[in-house]
Amino acid sequence: MLTIGKLGQSAGVKVPTIRYYEQIGLLPAPERSSGNQRLYGKSALDRLAFIRHARELGFPLEAIRDLLSLSDRPDQSCAAADAIARRQLSAVRARVARLKALEAELERMIGQCAQGTIADCRVIEVLGDHTLCATDHDGLAEAAA
Amino acid sequence: MLTIGKLGQSAGVKVPTIRYYEQIGLLPAPERSSGNQRLYGKSALDRLAFIRHARELGFPLEAIRDLLSLSDRPDQSCAAADAIARRQLSAVRARVARLKALEAELERMIGQCAQGTIADCRVIEVLGDHTLCATDHDGLAEAAA
DNA sequence: TTAATCTCTCTAGCAACTATAGGTTCAAGG
DNA sequence: CCTTGAACCTATAGTTGCTAGAGAGATTAA
Numbered sequence: 001m002l003t004i005g006k007l008g009q010s011a012g013v014k015v016p017t018i019r020y021y022e023q024i025g026l027l028p029a030p031e032r033s034s035g036n037q038r039l040y041g042k043s044a045l046d047r048l049a050f051i052r053h054a055r056e057l058g059f060p061l062e063a064i065r066d067l068l069s070l071s072d073r074p075d076q077s078c079a080a081a082d083a084i085a086r087r088q089l090s091a092v093r094a095r096v097a098r099l100k101a102l103e104a105e106l107e108r109m110i111g112q113c114a115q116g117t118i119a120d121c122r123v124i125e126v127l128g129d130h131t132l133c134a135t136d137h138d139g140l141a142e143a144a145a
Numbered sequence: 146m147l148t149i150g151k152l153g154q155s156a157g158v159k160v161p162t163i164r165y166y167e168q169i170g171l172l173p174a175p176e177r178s179s180g181n182q183r184l185y186g187k188s189a190l191d192r193l194a195f196i197r198h199a200r201e202l203g204f205p206l207e208a209i210r211d212l213l214s215l216s217d218r219p220d221q222s223c224a225a226a227d228a229i230a231r232r233q234l235s236a237v238r239a240r241v242a243r244l245k246a247l248e249a250e251l252e253r254m255i256g257q258c259a260q261g262t263i264a265d266c267r268v269i270e271v272l273g274d275h276t277l278c279a280t281d282h283d284g285l286a287e288a289a290a
Numbered sequence: 291t292t293a294a295t296c297t298c299t300c301t302a303g304c305a306a307c308t309a310t311a312g313g314t315t316c317a318a319g320g
Numbered sequence: 321c322c323t324t325g326a327a328c329c330t331a332t333a334g335t336t337g338c339t340a341g342a343g344a345g346a347t348t349a350a
Binding site: 024037055 | 307315
């Protein structure tokens with residue numbers, strides 16, 4: 001039996017976060033010691049590790065709730081879980097692409113800002129000026145309009 | 146002179162977000178029409194574009210506030226702005242690296258979950274099992290302990 | 291003129307935690 | 321056995337960066 005602190009250490013999740021997960025129903029309320037402290041077994045550790053991994057993968061808590069409800073009924077089709085994973089994969093890929101573009105932009109900015117005063121430095125302008133911008137957000141702006 | 150809607154369209158920022166930026170002091174309060182509607186000039190558009198680009202680059206609003214304060218006094222050394230950009234660059238690189246790992250993990254999960262029931266499906270287990278995990282969060286967990 | 295479409299202020303809500311206050315329980319050392 | 325200090329408890333409020341709603345006033349196009 002693990003205390004909440006040990007559980008948190010084992011799973012790499014902070015103690016208040018565990019209580020928060022319990023509060024919103026992601027984790028079941030565990031048994032308590034005679035002194036009212038939470039006591040967790042192995043299944044709670046598994047479940048929390050699942051949640052943590054899923055969070056790291058970028059799943060929102062609602063998707064995790066779905067996945068957990070699926071795993072509670074393991075005789076169903078895998079298609080739902082698969083669909084969630086596929087959605088997440090495309091989201092992850094989009095994020096990677098955007099961040100790579102941003103990385104290039106920052107590198108360029110820093111290269112232009114080796115020394116000198118802000119008056120000579122392009123950091124501000126690069127961020128402020130649409131026309132110097134290599135990314136595609138103008139397209140996004142138009143699409144949103 | 147631009148209304149708030151036009152400004153938002155031009156910069157690719159939603160109207161309530163502009164008012165929010167004004168509220169927290171990122172944008173100065175603009176002049177008003179006789180009917181009390183906000184009217185913006187070119188400098189507001191520049192400043193908002195700056196904010197938007199910086200947000201896209203992953204700068205938190207506090208870092209943007211710093212950068213804007215620097216640009217308001219352009220005779221200072223570029224070193225402060227440069228340091229902010231460098232910090233952001235390493236943060237961006239770390240995010241990219243983590244997301245690439247997650248992408249691989251999701252691809253593996255989906256590959257193993259082509260069809261069948263959840264009982265046969267590895268998605269749940271891959272997310273739940275520490276030992277199958279290719280990422281480095283156990284190290285993080287230990288570092289946090 | 292009148293209808294549609296802004297825009298205004300204000301308040302409340304969202305995700306996903308994090309922090310604080312004020313108290314209780316537990317494990318180890320003296 | 322007792323005390324000390326860490327870890328635990330509940331409950332509430334705060335964080336970041338917006339987003340949504342209500343209800344009213346302004347502007348514009350037909």
